[in-house]
Amino acid sequence: MPELMKIRAIIVDDELKSRSTLRSLCVNYCSDKIDIVEDCSTIQKAIAAIKEHNPDLVFLDIQMQGEDGFELFNYFSKPKFQVIFTTAHKDFAIQAIKSSAFDYLLKPINFEELKRAVNRFEEYKINFIGIDRFKILTENINNQFSDKQLLPLSNKNGFQVVQANAVTHCKSDGAYAFVYTIHEEFHVSKSLKEMEDLLNPSTFLRVHKSFIVNKNYITSFAADDSTLHLLTGAQLSVSDHYYTKKSLIDAITK
8 A cells, every 4th residue: 555644634613622522532543643733613714724734634523503514615716625524413415415415423422433534535545536525515515306316326446426317226234235226336434324325315215124115117016026127127135123124115106
């Protein structure tokens, strides 16, 4: 692995304790890989710090006193930095965050999760692919839970961007998953549970421990062997742990 300069990072959080805790975690567990060049209590201070330091990475709180962390993106049309969101509110915009920001950390931040995020970012720098992830992020914030959602699907070589409405179904492969569209399949570095968290629950149904299906591609259901038939020809088993015949019909038609 080529040697890299340390990751230059900025912390943006209105709570002094949260900033101090995250800085300490970075120093204690990631000091060989990351330098916190500044921590900021407001969006305006963050804007100035980013312009001054040109960071690789910004740890960004979502809900701050009188401010929304997403406001930061109004000031950078094509930022060179990536974002790891930090939040105590796991239900707040998580779908947009998880599908488009580099990563997110739930407060109180666990040092192991922080180390994993930093290691992933280091790998990302080595295998950088020139895609405008900021554009994906803002589109997903504006189109959360819509057919316009874009999914950057990580794999060992980088990631592939797929429109959510093009996904027909997903299949578990242990700690990984296969994602299928009409014409292609992708082996991605996410578990089926992680894919379930990403996808719109009004469109994508978890029908089996091994399968998630886009209901828009379902053509029929065979009750005798509990099999879904898709427009692509794929056949997926349905577990009664997830759906009965009646509840499946209700889920497909609502």
